[in-house]
Amino acid sequence: MLFPELEIVEIAPGAVLLRGAAETVAEELLSQIQSVINASPLRTVMTPMGKPMSVQMTNCGAVGWVSDRTGYKYEQIDPLTNVRWPKIPAVFQTFATAVAARAGFEDFAPDACLINRYAAGSKMGLHQDRDEQDFMQPIVSVSLGLPILFNFGGVQRSDKTIKVELQHGDVVVFGGVSRLCFHGVGTLRRGEHPLTGGYRFNLTFRRAC
DNA sequence: GAGTCTCG
């Protein structure tokens, strides 16, 4: 998979925005997202402090990221269906590996893909992705549908954040010295996107195990 | 133990 003429924005050392990298595969990705949702439906999860998250989520892969009263963790079995999460669709796997390589991370082989659906009012506070085994492996985040403001900070929650608008088809890859940086997104504003309607979908690819 | 959270 090649990305000619790709605009690359360096957000921080080890963190890049590949502008529009997913545009040409967006419809395929969305179609596969629907297949995953058909097998493992979107659901609202509780944070360990007892508040519901504003996004709806599901997963595909050998393990899926879940949150409940007991904490954050990766699970092999979807607690909603009590069977394994759907496999990561081939187009997801190929695309994630390709964009990671384009960002300088060769041989990225994700075993988990978190699917978050944002509706108007959904947001994601500053957090670290630190439930994975190997922090040498990067995070690949794909934005589809409505735009949202991305906040990317440092390894301390109090570090100041850089803000960048993520548009349909944008891909952020972060790893290396940025792997444990705090990040999040602002509140999704209501809108209409030709492919996703009033929603934004985010795919987060990780090597969890 | 803190926390993808909320609150002041």
Added chain:
DNA sequence: CACG
């Protein structure tokens, strides 16, 4: 909206 940023901070804590």
